[in-house]
Structures are given as C-alpha cells and as structure tokens.
Amino acid sequence: MNRLAILIVALLVNVKAFTKAAEPTINPRDLTITWEVVDNNYQNKQQALTAITITNHSKATFPSNGWKLYFNSSRNFIADATSGNARVEQLNGDLYSFTPNTKFTEIKPGESGRIEFICESIVVNFTDAIENPYLVWDAEPAKGYALGDFVVKSFNPTYPGLITPDVLFNQNKTIEDIPYNKLVKVFPTPVSYQETGGNFTLTPAVDVTYEPEYNGEANSLFADLTKLFGKPVTGKGTASKGILIAKDASLGAEAYKLSVTPNKVTITASTPVGIFYGIQSFKTLIPPSAWTKPASSIQVPCVEVTDQPRFGHRAVMLDVARNFQNKAEVMKLIDGMALYKLNTLHLHLTDDEGWRIEIPSLPELNAIGSKRGHTLDSKTHLPPSHGSGPDFSNTAGTGFYTKADYIEILKYATDRHINVIPEIEAPGHARAAIKAMDARYERMLAAGDKAGAEKYLLRDLNDKSQYRSVQYWNDNVIDVSIPSTYAFMETVTNDLVALYKQAGAPLETIHFGGDEVPAGVWEKSPSWLTLKASHPELKEARDVWYYFYGRLNDMLKKRGLALSGWEEVGLLKTSVDGQSTYVPNPAFANEGMRMDVWNNVLGDGQEDLAYKLANGGYKVVLTCVTNLYFDMANYKSFDEPGYYWGAYLGIDKFFSFIPFDYFKNADVDKSGQPINRAIFTGKQRLTDYGKSNILGLQGALWAETVKSGERMEYMIFPKLLALAERAWAKDPEWANEKNPVKSKELYQDDWNHFMNVLGKRELPRLNYYSGGFDFRLPKPGVINQGGQYVANIQYPGLTIRYTTNGKEPDAKSKIYTGPVDASGVVKFRAFDNKGRGGNVAEAGFESTKPAL
Known part of the structure; x- marks a missing residue:
C-alpha cells in the first residue's frame, strides 16, 4: 500500500471514529418525563402555564441540542415556550414537537431539565395533559425512540364549578335507600310488571320446550344457563x-310476554327477536348473586311481564378509528348491549387517524391506514395520534379487523339481534384513506400503470386549497x-356488501359521515373548476357537497341501501339577514336518508337542530352531545377522564334525557354552569310530524381518550344502562308533567329507584357477566359535620372503605359505617362486590389521584 493510500485509510478511520463519538450514547429509555400544571390562570387569562421535566437516569449526558421531542395533544399552544429554551411547533393534526434552542442546557446523569410552555386553554382534567412524548435525533430524523x-x-x-367531595x-x-325486595327485577323497566309471589326453582335439569323457529334463541339460553x-x-x-x-x-315485532310461576316459565312473542328480549328479561330477573359462582339451583321470583320497546332504534356508536378496540372487546360490548336490549352497533371504522376494516380490493387501506408510528411523510404508515407513540407496538394506534374478524363480529351481533352499521367517513375525516390511496398511486405509477394508479386517487394532485380542520389537519378532505x-x-361499498352477505348479516344502510368539513376545501382544485364548468348549478365550492351526497345516495339506492350520515349531510347552507346559517335541505328530505344528530351544544345556537331536521322530513337518530356522549367527562374534576367541549355528562344526563323535549330538563350549560333559558327562545319545538321521524337514540363513544378495553368499559358503563332505559322504557310521567314541582318529585322517585337497581342488581351482575365489565365506580361524597367526616355514595349497595394513615x-x-373523626388524613373509596375500587375522595377536598 502506498503512502497516499495509507493516509486516506487513516483519515477515514479517524472520521469514522469522530462520527461515532459524536453520536448520542444515551439510551432514550433512561429518560423520564413529568408533565405538570404550573399556573392555571396564567397572566390572569383563560390559559395554563404548563411544564415538562426531563430527568436523566442514565450514566451519559443528555445533549443540549441535536434532538426533538414529539408528542400528541388535543390542546393548542403558544409557539414560544415561556422558559425561552425551546419552541413548541404544531406539525399536523394533534402532533407537536419541542425543539431546544441555544438556551437549553445539557442534562447530566441524575439531573433534570425543564421546558415551560403555555396552553391556550385552562387545564380541567388529566386528559388535558400532553400524550406519550418520544425522542427523535436530528441525525436520524425518520426514527422515533420511546422514552421511559x-x-x-x-x-x-x-x-x-369544580366537583369536590362535599359537592358530591x-x-x-x-338518593334514598330502597329495600331490595321493593325493586323492579326486570331491566330495562317493562311496560307492565307485577310480582305474584313465590319462586321458580331453576336447575341444570330444566326442560325447555320451543318451536323450531326459535332454535337460535333457545341455544343462547342454554349457553347462559351453562x-x-x-x-x-x-x-x-x-x-x-x-x-x-x-x-x-x-x-308486535319486538314485544314479548314473560310469565314466571312456581311451576313454569313461559316466554311468548311473535318473532325470534321478541323471544330473545323475553330471554334477556328472564336473565335480569335471575338474582345477580347467581352470576358470581356456579350453583346447583337458582330461585327466580314469580312475575307477569308484558313489554315492548319505545323506540325501534337503540344504538351505540363506537369509534375504533381514533383508537382501536380488538374483536374480543367489541364482542364483549355486544354482550352488554344485548342484555339490555340495544339493537344497533354503529362502528366508526375510518377517520384521519386510522382505517380499521379490511377492504380486499384495496389492500393499501390497511397496509398504510391501519398503522401509526413516527413518519416524516405518511408514505408507509400514518403518524402518531392520541399518544400512540413512535412505533407499531401500541395496539390502540395500530390494528384493523381482517375480513374474517369482521365476519365473526357480524355473525356474533346477528345472533344477538344487533345490526351493525359500518361508517366510512367522507369527505372529511378521511386522511387515512387519502394517504393509503396516495401510496397505491405511487406503487402503480412506478410499475408503469398510470391509468390504474389514478383510478382511486382521493385528491387532485394539483390542488392548492388551504384549510385546517377542527382537529388541526390540513390534508384530510377527499376531493x-x-x-x-x-x-x-363504489369499490368500498361493494366489498362491504359482500362481507355482510358472506356473514349472513342484515345491511340496511351505510353511514358516510359528512361532518366537520372545514372552510377553504376544493376552492383551488383544478378538478372543481372543471366540474363547475360542466355543472352550471354548482356556483360555489361548497355546492359540490350536495352533488357528492346526491351521487352517494343514488349509488346506495341501486343496491337497496339507505344513506346515513351526520347532520351536515341533510343541511343546506344559506343566509339570514346576511348571517350564514343552516336549514334542512329540501332536496334530500324525502330520500329516506337517516341523520345522526349530535350538535345541540347548549349556548352555541344549534340547540334545536335535531328537531329542525325531523320537522323537515328527515329520519333522525338523536345522538345529542348534551346527554348521550359516553366520551364526555362525568364532571369537572382533575381525576375524571374525557373531553368536555360539549358538556359534562354523568349518568344522570343520560337518565334525565327527554327525547321529544330535551330543552325541558336542560339545567346547566356546556361548562357546567346554571343555564340561561333564554337560549331556547325562538327555537323549534318538535311537532307531532317530527316525532314520527325520530327513529331512536344513540349513545356515542368517540375514542380520542380511550386507549384500552378497560377505559372503553369505564366510559360506557354504567351509562349504557341509562341509555337503555330511555330507549326501551315507556315515556316516564315526569317527562310530560307540566307542573314543575310535581315533575321534579316524580323524577326524584324514578331516579332513586334507578340508582338502587343499578347498585344492588345490575352492577353486581355486570361484574361477572361476559367475563365482567370494568364499569366506572363513583367517588364517595364526604362532608365535615361537627368535626367528623360523613360519607355517602351515589349507588346504594356499594361499600365505602376508608383509611386514616394516608394510604389509599x-x-x-375498614368499612365505613358512620362518622369518622376529622383529625389527620382520611381517605374514602367505594368498592363493588368484586373488590374493585373507584377514585379516592380525600377528606379536606384536595385533588385525587387520577385513574390513568
């Protein structure tokens, strides 16, 4: 080797050694981050000064630069951190980053660094915190690293409006304690119920006689008895x-009769679904203790029941796009729905953050759209959302139902007389689909098939329109x-129809979303200008909306299907006195479209939107955010998970909902403050014709804050039981009583009974039914009376325990049986019959530990 070659080799070795030495040696898992609120009224404004503290547990120094921290947040921030050592930048959607500047100092082993930043709103509960920060080195920008x-x-x-233990x-x-033997023992409340005395002794040797057409229902009974x-x-x-x-x-079609005498149980109906509901009532008649462990015999009280539902559409909407729920968890939810006679599962399968159902004709929808992880371009997968982190290991962020999975879900639901409505969001909330079809385009273009590549594109590649959605996306709307x-x-629809046909499941409608399309879309799309030239009726970009849903409606009608959507699908944008407003679109009013109406936020001006659409001829499913959103926080407290932009929703909001006059029981606004009833002045009331267009009720769980099956069950149960009561049981007297004092008295009696049924019968059953549900347990109420702490609980039948040593x-x-001396730290907590505990109430009314 000559001298020049030796010199070159030496230089290369030195360069390699220098490069290696310059690479960070710290293990990101050795870094921990703590988020906290510093000042929740910063600068006397409705904003919060918050901070993250980075603690270095490694033996190496964490550098002062050369990195970014990425994180998700549902809140927005002021760009410049107040500590002046980093910048907060919004990337897309709910993804943000911290970038250190020259004022950020290195963090030595065992030490910490801090970044303070301003949130544009105050912090109310722990779900307002940033989510799952991860590290990206500048030298390796396409790779994200999970932290400790x-x-x-x-x-x-x-x-x-803070809800403290004394308020509770x-x-x-x-709430009065009602003796167990005074409670109605069939749930939801039947139309007619009479206890006749005595018991039927149920044993494994019971003989069951049934007609062949009820074979499926009989087999379901055998499975439960087993x-x-x-x-x-x-x-x-x-x-x-x-x-x-x-x-x-x-x-009637869903009606049944149930007769239990000491010698016989008789269930009659005109249809299999009626028989099924009679069996469910028989199951709730069985004492809840029977579900805790196998018994040799069970005593079932004798009753005479005649029953039928108030509404034909009794639904739960489950969002599996934002955060995924696996097949087993969905089937468990179906079990809970079936027990309480709900008959429709609306699956929100697609959104900006995920595509969750296999469409065999378009494999990129799952190959790209079902995965979330760190990415610079969304070409192979979607970016992290809602704290899903830098890689695919997070099962809430990454996952989808295979064709076989979905067919199994459909069969399971159909056996329990539950229809599954698939929702494919369009044209907004569609980033997952858009990016998937972009990837398909690139793949086929590289293979030389330009026409094939363009066949399913969802955007005009030359569109220069600018917009930002409510969830902060700037590229999530289909053109x-x-x-x-x-x-x-058409291709997605055809594949869905084939799935349902293969499963033998009914498919009456496909839900095509339609909500929250931001201003500015399509305005600079060459395709829009081309379409406008050939369709003179389209004057503005917003007019193409009606063109889109008209074509979708025609497509579905050819397949014998109805179009469902969120309320915007049925609205026409117009002006009144120069102010933009929405009215029911007469063009679609008689097309049999079904509108799920969520927007009745109190004080925002659309309180009567559902009634406008029903009065205007649309079939309406009430999905009102004021009363029927499972994802809203129970009340204003740091330890209660969930959003609260629309309302605070405890179980009482579900129970007190009056479908035909939800103005009547509205008592607080979206902030939890006493309502100004002037907001209802001039609002449309529901006409008798409009009442005929109300199909039913739907409870909705949007899943931004729902990262596990346990959290899903916490948010849905036991509110689902109040939903079932309002959807099934007849219109209660208090809903129609015109005397407000009398109405309040009737309501309180009904509420007392429901709370007792819940605490003494249904929650003990749900602890063991279908493997047991992780329902929410309420925090005890605590008050200081004469130097002693007195406690109570929302659901009679739960056990309150307490400590005086500072431990949870x-x-x-020790079981609480009476007043406790108020000296020292006293903590109270409710427990159910399985030994599960709820949130802790600390005497002195300090903040409690959140159920993270």
Whole structure:
C-alpha cells in the first residue's frame, strides 16, 4: 500500500471514529418525563402555564441540542415556550414537537431539565395533559425512540364549578335507600310488571320446550344457563318445572310476554327477536348473586311481564378509528348491549387517524391506514395520534379487523339481534384513506400503470386549497369533484356488501359521515373548476357537497341501501339577514336518508337542530352531545377522564334525557354552569310530524381518550344502562308533567329507584357477566359535620372503605359505617362486590389521584 493510500485509510478511520463519538450514547429509555400544571390562570387569562421535566437516569449526558421531542395533544399552544429554551411547533393534526434552542442546557446523569410552555386553554382534567412524548435525533430524523416513564402530575384545581367531595355529598344525599325486595327485577323497566309471589326453582335439569323457529334463541339460553350452573344445560331435562318458549302472533315485532310461576316459565312473542328480549328479561330477573359462582339451583321470583320497546332504534356508536378496540372487546360490548336490549352497533371504522376494516380490493387501506408510528411523510404508515407513540407496538394506534374478524363480529351481533352499521367517513375525516390511496398511486405509477394508479386517487394532485380542520389537519378532505373518488366509494361499498352477505348479516344502510368539513376545501382544485364548468348549478365550492351526497345516495339506492350520515349531510347552507346559517335541505328530505344528530351544544345556537331536521322530513337518530356522549367527562374534576367541549355528562344526563323535549330538563350549560333559558327562545319545538321521524337514540363513544378495553368499559358503563332505559322504557310521567314541582318529585322517585337497581342488581351482575365489565365506580361524597367526616355514595349497595394513615383504601380497609373523626388524613373509596375500587375522595377536598 502506498503512502497516499495509507493516509486516506487513516483519515477515514479517524472520521469514522469522530462520527461515532459524536453520536448520542444515551439510551432514550433512561429518560423520564413529568408533565405538570404550573399556573392555571396564567397572566390572569383563560390559559395554563404548563411544564415538562426531563430527568436523566442514565450514566451519559443528555445533549443540549441535536434532538426533538414529539408528542400528541388535543390542546393548542403558544409557539414560544415561556422558559425561552425551546419552541413548541404544531406539525399536523394533534402532533407537536419541542425543539431546544441555544438556551437549553445539557442534562447530566441524575439531573433534570425543564421546558415551560403555555396552553391556550385552562387545564380541567388529566386528559388535558400532553400524550406519550418520544425522542427523535436530528441525525436520524425518520426514527422515533420511546422514552421511559411518562408521568402526569396531579394538581389542585380551583376553577369554577369544580366537583369536590362535599359537592358530591350534597348531590348523593337526595338518593334514598330502597329495600331490595321493593325493586323492579326486570331491566330495562317493562311496560307492565307485577310480582305474584313465590319462586321458580331453576336447575341444570330444566326442560325447555320451543318451536323450531326459535332454535337460535333457545341455544343462547342454554349457553347462559351453562355458565350459571358450570355444567352443560341442553334443555332436554327431566325436571317437572320447565320453560316454554312459544309463539303469540298478536304481539308486535319486538314485544314479548314473560310469565314466571312456581311451576313454569313461559316466554311468548311473535318473532325470534321478541323471544330473545323475553330471554334477556328472564336473565335480569335471575338474582345477580347467581352470576358470581356456579350453583346447583337458582330461585327466580314469580312475575307477569308484558313489554315492548319505545323506540325501534337503540344504538351505540363506537369509534375504533381514533383508537382501536380488538374483536374480543367489541364482542364483549355486544354482550352488554344485548342484555339490555340495544339493537344497533354503529362502528366508526375510518377517520384521519386510522382505517380499521379490511377492504380486499384495496389492500393499501390497511397496509398504510391501519398503522401509526413516527413518519416524516405518511408514505408507509400514518403518524402518531392520541399518544400512540413512535412505533407499531401500541395496539390502540395500530390494528384493523381482517375480513374474517369482521365476519365473526357480524355473525356474533346477528345472533344477538344487533345490526351493525359500518361508517366510512367522507369527505372529511378521511386522511387515512387519502394517504393509503396516495401510496397505491405511487406503487402503480412506478410499475408503469398510470391509468390504474389514478383510478382511486382521493385528491387532485394539483390542488392548492388551504384549510385546517377542527382537529388541526390540513390534508384530510377527499376531493369530491374527481371521478376517482366515486370509483373508490363504489369499490368500498361493494366489498362491504359482500362481507355482510358472506356473514349472513342484515345491511340496511351505510353511514358516510359528512361532518366537520372545514372552510377553504376544493376552492383551488383544478378538478372543481372543471366540474363547475360542466355543472352550471354548482356556483360555489361548497355546492359540490350536495352533488357528492346526491351521487352517494343514488349509488346506495341501486343496491337497496339507505344513506346515513351526520347532520351536515341533510343541511343546506344559506343566509339570514346576511348571517350564514343552516336549514334542512329540501332536496334530500324525502330520500329516506337517516341523520345522526349530535350538535345541540347548549349556548352555541344549534340547540334545536335535531328537531329542525325531523320537522323537515328527515329520519333522525338523536345522538345529542348534551346527554348521550359516553366520551364526555362525568364532571369537572382533575381525576375524571374525557373531553368536555360539549358538556359534562354523568349518568344522570343520560337518565334525565327527554327525547321529544330535551330543552325541558336542560339545567346547566356546556361548562357546567346554571343555564340561561333564554337560549331556547325562538327555537323549534318538535311537532307531532317530527316525532314520527325520530327513529331512536344513540349513545356515542368517540375514542380520542380511550386507549384500552378497560377505559372503553369505564366510559360506557354504567351509562349504557341509562341509555337503555330511555330507549326501551315507556315515556316516564315526569317527562310530560307540566307542573314543575310535581315533575321534579316524580323524577326524584324514578331516579332513586334507578340508582338502587343499578347498585344492588345490575352492577353486581355486570361484574361477572361476559367475563365482567370494568364499569366506572363513583367517588364517595364526604362532608365535615361537627368535626367528623360523613360519607355517602351515589349507588346504594356499594361499600365505602376508608383509611386514616394516608394510604389509599383497598378491599381490606375498614368499612365505613358512620362518622369518622376529622383529625389527620382520611381517605374514602367505594368498592363493588368484586373488590374493585373507584377514585379516592380525600377528606379536606384536595385533588385525587387520577385513574390513568
């Protein structure tokens, strides 16, 4: 080797050594981050000064630059951090980054660094914190690294309307304890119910007689009895006391009769679904203790029940796009819905943050749209959202239902007489689909198939329109003026129809979303200008909206399907006195479209929107945010998860909902403050014709804050039972009583009974039914009376335990039976019959530990 070559080799070795030495040696897992609120009324404004503290647990120094921290947040921030050592930047959607500047100093082993920044709104609960920060080195910008622990530090809020233990105590003290034997033992409340005395003795040897058309329903009963007794129950028993399942053609489609005498149980109906509901009532009649462990026999009280539902559409909307729920969790939800006679599962399968159903004709929808992880361009997967982190290991962020999975869900639901409505969001909330079809375009273009590449594109590649959605996306709206959009919609529809056909499941409608399309879309799309030239009726870019849904409606009608959508689908944008407003679109009013109406936020001006659409001829499903959103926080407290932009929704909001006059029981605004009833002046009331267009009720769980099956169950249960009561039971007297004093008295009686049924019968059952549900347990109310702490609870039947040593109460802590001395730290906590505990109420009314 000559001298020059030796010199070059030496230089290369030195360069490599220098480069290696310059690379960070710290393990990101050795960094932990704590988020906290510093000042929740910063500069005397409705904004919060917050901070993250980065602690270095490694043996290496964390550098002062050469990195970024990425994180998700539902809140917006002022760009310059107040500590002056970093910048907060919004990237797209809810993804942000911290970039250090020259004032940020390195963090030595065992030490910490801090970044303070301003949130544009105050912090109310722990879900307002940033989510799952991760590290990206400047030298490796396409790779994200998970960090160590991320801690949300609790704080003591002081904002107006804070719900403290003393407030809860005063709310709870109106609830009376009703003896167990005085409770109605079928749920939801039947139209007619009478206890006749005595019991039917149910054993594994029970003989069941049924007509062949009810074979499926009988088998479902056998399966439940097998679980109850811990041994196979076939219905071909020898016991003289039997069960008769028979036809009664005089009953309505979903009606049933249930008769229990000491010698026989008789369930009659005109249809299999009616029989199924009779069986569900029989199951709720069984004492809840029977579900805790196998028994040799069960005593079932004798009753006479005649029953039918108030509304034909009794639904739950589950968002699996923002955060995914696996097949087993969906089927468990179906079990809970079926027990309480809900009959529709609306699956929100697609959104900006995920595409969750396999469409065999378009594999990129799942290859790209079902995965979330760090990315600079969304070409191979979507970016992190809602704290899903830098890689695919987060099962809430990444996942989808295969064709086989979805068929299994459909069959499972169909066996329980639940229809599954698929929702494919369009044209907004569609980033996952757009990026997936971009990837398909690139793949086929590289293969030389330009025409094939363009077949399913969802955007005009030359569109220069600028917009920002409510969730901060700037590239999430399908261009509805290009032909390939309709080819995409037809292909997705055809594959969905084929899935339902293969599953043998009913498909009456496909939901095509339609909400929250921001201003500015399509305005600079060449395709829009081309379409406008050939369609003179389209004057403005917003007019293409009606063109889009008209074409989708025609496509579905050819397949014998109805079009469902959120309320915007049925609205026409117009002006009144120069002010922009919406009215029901007469062009679609008689097309059989179904509108899920969520927007009745109190004080925002659209309180009567559902009634306007129903009065205007649209079939309406009430999905009102004021009363029927599972994802809204129960109340204003740091330890309660959920959003609150639309309302605070405890179980009382579901129970007190009056479908035909939801103005009547509106008592607080979206901030939880007493309502100014002047907001209802001039609002449309529901006409008798409008009432005929109300299909039913739907509880909705949007999943931005729902990262697990346990959290899903916490948010849905037991509110689902109040939804079921309002959707199934007849119109209560208090809803129609014109005397406000009398109405309040009737309501309180009804509420007391419901709380007792919940705490003493249904929650103990749900602890074991279908493997057990992780329903929310309320925090005890606590008040200081004469130097002693007195506690109570919302659901009679739960057990309150307490500690005086500063530790959190557990299932072995002392049971509260009466006033406790107020000296020292006293903590109270409610427990159910399975030993699960709820949030802790600390005497002195300090902030409690959040259920993270």
